Amino acid sequence: MTRKDRIKKAILDAASTAARDFACYNRKEDSDLSADDIIEAVAEGWITIDQIVAAFRDDLVEWG
Secondary structure, three states: OOHHHHHHHHHHHHHHHHHHHHHOHHHOOOOOOOHHHHHHHHHOOOOOHHHHHHHHHHHHHHHO
16 A cells, blocks of 8 residues: 555545544533434434535635
């Protein structure tokens, strides 16, 4: 595996971890937004996954 491939894999792994943390693990101690709140909001159409991803994308673009 090339250095480029290792870095790409590490970035994608970190993104996957960040998504799990956002949706599940960090919600355990968050009294303002639970995992169930996120699931309900998406299921009811209050927000889409695309909108959530866009928020992450906007921050990454601004940061980068």
